[in-house]
Amino acid sequence: MKYIEEFRSRELAAGLSRAIAQEADPARTYNFMEFCGGHTHAIFRYGVQDLVPANVRFVHGPGCPVCILPVRRLDDAIELAERHGVILCSYADMMRVPGSGRRSLIKAKADGADVRMVYSLLDALAIARANPAREVVFLAIGFETTTPPTALAIETARREGIGNFSVFVNHVLTPPAIRHILEAPEIDPAQAVRLDGFLGPSHVSSVIGSRPYEFLAERYGKPVVIAGFEPLDVMQSVLMLIRQVNQGRVAVENEYSRVVTREGNLRAQDLVDRIFELRPTFEWRGLGSVPDSALRLRPAYAAFDAERRFALTPKQSRETKSCECPSILRGVKKPVDCKLFGNGCTPETPMGSCMVSSEGACAAYWTYRRAETLAEIARRKVAA
Amino acid sequence: MCLAIPVRIVALEPDAMAVVEIEGIRKQVSVALIEAPAIGDYVLLHVGYALHKLSEAEAERTLAMMAEAGLLASDELEASP
Amino acid sequence: MSHHRHTDRIDLSHGGGGRATTELVRGLFQRHFDNPLLAQGHDASVMPRPAGRIVMTTDAHVVAPLFFPGGDIGALAVHGTLNDVAMAGAVPTALSAAFILEEGFPLADLDRIAASMAAAAREAGVPIATGDTKVVEKGKGDGVFIATTGIGIVPDGIDIGTHRVRPGQAILLSGTIGDHGVAILAHRQNLSFETRIASDSQALHRLVADMVAAVPTLAMLRDPTRGGLSATLNEIAEAAALGMTLDERAIPVLPEVASACELLGLDPLHVANEGKLVAICDAADAPALLRAMRARPEGAAAAIIGEVTAGPAGMVEMTTMIGGRRIVDWLAGEQLPRIC
Numbered sequence: 001m002k003y004i005e006e007f008r009s010r011e012l013a014a015g016l017s018r019a020i021a022q023e024a025d026p027a028r029t030y031n032f033m034e035f036c037g038g039h040t041h042a043i044f045r046y047g048v049q050d051l052v053p054a055n056v057r058f059v060h061g062p063g064c065p066v067c068i069l070p071v072r073r074l075d076d077a078i079e080l081a082e083r084h085g086v087i088l089c090s091y092a093d094m095m096r097v098p099g100s101g102r103r104s105l106i107k108a109k110a111d112g113a114d115v116r117m118v119y120s121l122l123d124a125l126a127i128a129r130a131n132p133a134r135e136v137v138f139l140a141i142g143f144e145t146t147t148p149p150t151a152l153a154i155e156t157a158r159r160e161g162i163g164n165f166s167v168f169v170n171h172v173l174t175p176p177a178i179r180h181i182l183e184a185p186e187i188d189p190a191q192a193v194r195l196d197g198f199l200g201p202s203h204v205s206s207v208i209g210s211r212p213y214e215f216l217a218e219r220y221g222k223p224v225v226i227a228g229f230e231p232l233d234v235m236q237s238v239l240m241l242i243r244q245v246n247q248g249r250v251a252v253e254n255e256y257s258r259v260v261t262r263e264g265n266l267r268a269q270d271l272v273d274r275i276f277e278l279r280p281t282f283e284w285r286g287l288g289s290v291p292d293s294a295l296r297l298r299p300a301y302a303a304f305d306a307e308r309r310f311a312l313t314p315k316q317s318r319e320t321k322s323c324e325c326p327s328i329l330r331g332v333k334k335p336v337d338c339k340l341f342g343n344g345c346t347p348e349t350p351m352g353s354c355m356v357s358s359e360g361a362c363a364a365y366w367t368y369r370r371a372e373t374l375a376e377i378a379r380r381k382v383a384a
Numbered sequence: 385m386c387l388a389i390p391v392r393i394v395a396l397e398p399d400a401m402a403v404v405e406i407e408g409i410r411k412q413v414s415v416a417l418i419e420a421p422a423i424g425d426y427v428l429l430h431v432g433y434a435l436h437k438l439s440e441a442e443a444e445r446t447l448a449m450m451a452e453a454g455l456l457a458s459d460e461l462e463a464s465p
Numbered sequence: 466m467s468h469h470r471h472t473d474r475i476d477l478s479h480g481g482g483g484r485a486t487t488e489l490v491r492g493l494f495q496r497h498f499d500n501p502l503l504a505q506g507h508d509a510s511v512m513p514r515p516a517g518r519i520v521m522t523t524d525a526h527v528v529a530p531l532f533f534p535g536g537d538i539g540a541l542a543v544h545g546t547l548n549d550v551a552m553a554g555a556v557p558t559a560l561s562a563a564f565i566l567e568e569g570f571p572l573a574d575l576d577r578i579a580a581s582m583a584a585a586a587r588e589a590g591v592p593i594a595t596g597d598t599k600v601v602e603k604g605k606g607d608g609v610f611i612a613t614t615g616i617g618i619v620p621d622g623i624d625i626g627t628h629r630v631r632p633g634q635a636i637l638l639s640g641t642i643g644d645h646g647v648a649i650l651a652h653r654q655n656l657s658f659e660t661r662i663a664s665d666s667q668a669l670h671r672l673v674a675d676m677v678a679a680v681p682t683l684a685m686l687r688d689p690t691r692g693g694l695s696a697t698l699n700e701i702a703e704a705a706a707l708g709m710t711l712d713e714r715a716i717p718v719l720p721e722v723a724s725a726c727e728l729l730g731l732d733p734l735h736v737a738n739e740g741k742l743v744a745i746c747d748a749a750d751a752p753a754l755l756r757a758m759r760a761r762p763e764g765a766a767a768a769i770i771g772e773v774t775a776g777p778a779g780m781v782e783m784t785t786m787i788g789g790r791r792i793v794d795w796l797a798g799e800q801l802p803r804i805c
Contacts, residue, residue, distance in 0.1 A: 001389075001406060001407055001720065001723060001724055001727060002390065002392075002406075002426070003390040003426060003438060003440075003443050004389060004390065004727060006443075006447055007447075008786040008787055009786075009787070010714065010786060010787055010788045011454075012447070012450045012451060012454060013787035013788055013789075014454065014788060015450070015451065015453060015454015015455065015457060015458065016450055016453055016454055017788075018454060018457035018458060019453040019454060019456065019457035021457075022457050022460060036386070037805065038386055038387070038805070044791065045785070045791060046785045046786060046787050046789050046791070047785045047787070047788075047789020047790040047791050048787070048789055049789065050788070050789040050790050051787065051788065051789055064805065065805055066805060091431070091803070091804045091805075092801035092802050092803055092804075093801075093803045093804055093805055095801060096798055096801075117801065117802075119431065119432060119656050119729070119802055119804075120431045120432025120433070121431065121432070121433075122414065122432050123432075142386070142804070142805065143386060145386035145388065145430055145435065146386065146430065146431060146804065146805075148417050148433065148435070149414075149417070149430070149431050149432070149433040152414065152416055152417065152433070202386070203386035203388045203428065203430060203435065204386060206388075206428055206435050206436040207435060207436070228446075229388075231785075231786070231787045231789075232450055232787070233446075235450075235787075236446070236449065236450050236453070239453060255446065256446075257439070257442040257445070257446060258438050258439050258440075258442040258443040258446060259390075259428050259435075259436045259437075259438050259439070260436075265417065265418065265435065265436050267417060267418065267419055268417045268435070271417070346797070347794075347797030347798070348797050348798065357805065358730070358803060358805075359805055366794075367792065367794045367797075368791040368792050368794070369791070369792065370780070370792050370794070371777050371780050371782075371792065386804070386805055387730045387803060387804050387805055389724075389727045389728060406724040406727070406728070407720040407721050407723070407724040408660060408661055408662075408720070408721045408724075409658055409659070409660045409721055409724045409725050409728065410658060410659040410660070411657075411658040411659070411728070429728075430804070431804050
């Protein structure tokens with residue numbers, strides 16, 4: 001696997017591990033937030049923590065589109081599938097996420113709703129073409145990476161006159177979320193002080209470029225290194241962040257230069273801009289209402305907007321009680337701080353979204369680090 | 385987030401579609417989001433769409449940078465008393 | 466060669482117990498499975514009492530698609546059951562097969578499946594000694610379901626089971642993982658990609674016979690099917706109340722399979738196999754066992770992938786590609802392709 005395996009080499013990892021150990025100042029700690037769930041997954045899947053000193057700490061951010069989708073939006077999607085007689089197409093990632101009353105798309109499907117898992121929007125369009133008498137709704141989730149394919153599908157549907165296709169848009173934006181973490185008063189105010197730098201989004205940046213993060217360095221004085229999703233990318237980026245911190249530098253650097261440029265993919269940006277506009281505000285699980293942080297279809301594309309096409313009923317959606325997903329997504333708590341972790345909430349019976357997505361912090365601790373996490377929880381119980 | 389992997393374009397097809405390959409696996413994907421796709425290009429594939437070309441030169445440069453960091457660290461280890 | 470017209474289909478009379486049923490059984494199943502035990506023509510087959518302890522296992526087979534590169538539901542049913550018998554260290558002696566057919570199922574496809582089962586059984590040298598057929602109404606089945614039972618004999622002195630697993634023992638794997646699951650996935654609607662990957666569906670009893678001969682003190686055998694290698698190792702670790710440590714770099718995965726997994730966001734450790742086994746033996750015997758495995762085509766890519774540890778109990782740990790640590794967990798729910 002060219003350009004994949006090279007970035008998982010044990011030899012190179014050992015060298016980077018030595019370099020990080022040598023350059024990290026033992027007299028201080030380094031708290032780096034990895035914004036993306038893809039980084040969280042890589043860190044845990046490959047055990048990157050084991051190759052960096054204990055004073056280099058990863059703080060897990062909210063960059064998992066499955067995790068941050070509020071229960072209300074998921075309840076709406078379930079309603080679309082159950083009460084409006086549509087074919088609801090979804091990426092498989094969303095299928096097991098619990099909504100209100102721990103209902104999920106997979107349960108709705110089992111109860112007879114027509115929910116179809118698709119790998120690509122191309123498949124959703126094909127389903128719409130093949131079922132002209134049915135309404136086909138695509139549940140669109142994702143950050144800037146996943147938005148251009150949605151935009152392209154909507155353009156295709158308009159060009160071909162696929163009138164039975166619409167999209168339930170939940171596309172969100174990374175830079176406003178990062179700003180929110182550093183600025184919003186409801187977030188632990190110490191958080192902004194604590195963070196020493198960011199591992200910047202990887203594939204998001206292939207689309208939007210590295211430029212949108214420059215405010216982080218300029219305005220908040222936080223070093224950023226755009227980091228690829230392979231384990232060696234994470235390690236190299238950590239080394240680059242440590243160097244910035246040690247040298248007192250603050251800059252946006254790009255480790256993932258093989259696919260990220262400063263400008264990004266202009267063609268994709270133009271397309272997205274033509275079809276989508278900013279929502280004034282959008283609710284994120286964990287972050288609350290974040291201004292200018294999500295997209296909706298422009299009025300010219302209203303016909304493809306499932307929210308306008310179907311009358312969704314107002315709901316009193318509820319998060320699972322005592323689920324700590326919100327604080328975990330802000331990076332102010334860890335899965336060990338949640339009473340439900342392993343105590344009713346596991347990947348088999350998830351009570352919160354962070355336990356479902358393979359990018360969620362809870363799923364990562366459970367799946368890859370369970371022994372020591374449970375041991376830590378037991379230690380705390382004894383101490384208390 | 386955003387699972388995406390580098391694949392190589394092996395054939396261009398009508399309607400901005402292309403066949404990509406990785407280790408003998410072939411799949412038809414959309415290349416409508418990138419400028420001037422060409423056979424032999426490595427592209428980043430996400431949900432059936434090529435998102436960006438991959439620069440082979442930059443990939444090599446990054447790998448060289450990683451190797452150098454390791455070498456430098458071992459030199460210093462040897463040099464330290 | 467098919468004896469049925471392309472348009473012939475299963476109808477409810479094939480399950481009615483009348484002439485049509487008998488014609489189906491004689492004309493299709495008996496013709497393909499033909500062997501002295503089946504030729505007795507009774508509802509039960511009578512066979513001589515064997516020397517040794519008897520092993521018995523049963524399996525139900527549902528697979529979509531029914532035909533896939535490297536096999537079909539028929540061969541899979543035979544191999545799967547032979548392998549379950551073999552995992553007790555046993556020599557399989559006879560199989561049974563029960564078919565649940567859906568009204569409307571093409572007879573030509575059934576003929577192909579029966580022919581494939583017969584070929585697999587003949588190749589393995591094990592007769593299909595008895596069988597049964599039922600037909601369900603259209604919409605109440607998925608073409609064809611097959612239930613198979615196998616019996617076999619364990620030679621004296623062979624004692625295989627989780628009770629024999631001890632810390633320090635070596636864990637061996639007979640070949641590449643994930644081939645079957647990826648071959649099936651490639652043909653699922655919506656995921657379609659082109660690949661040369663074929664299912665690894667194969668009988669393992671001859672490999673087991675050689676392994677048992679080489680290392681009679683072999684402690685444990687199991688074939689990692691559904692749930693993949695991770696499920697099998699977790700089952701063993703849990704049952705033995707011991708731990709395990711694997712080395713990710715030692716686990717063989719075909720590059721095509723690894724790539725398909727990257728594409729779909731799957732972990733090859735969770736992907737199904739139909740012709741692989743895990744063996745556990747004393748560390749000192751591991752080289753001899755590995756040699757015996759590699760000497761057979763079914764075990765040509767065999768490798769030592771890790772060792773049994775004192776604990777934590779039930780935890781399978783792994784040194785990752787880059788030299789970090791992780792747990793190898795059970796698959797949660799169904800393995801679904803992901804985009805993030």
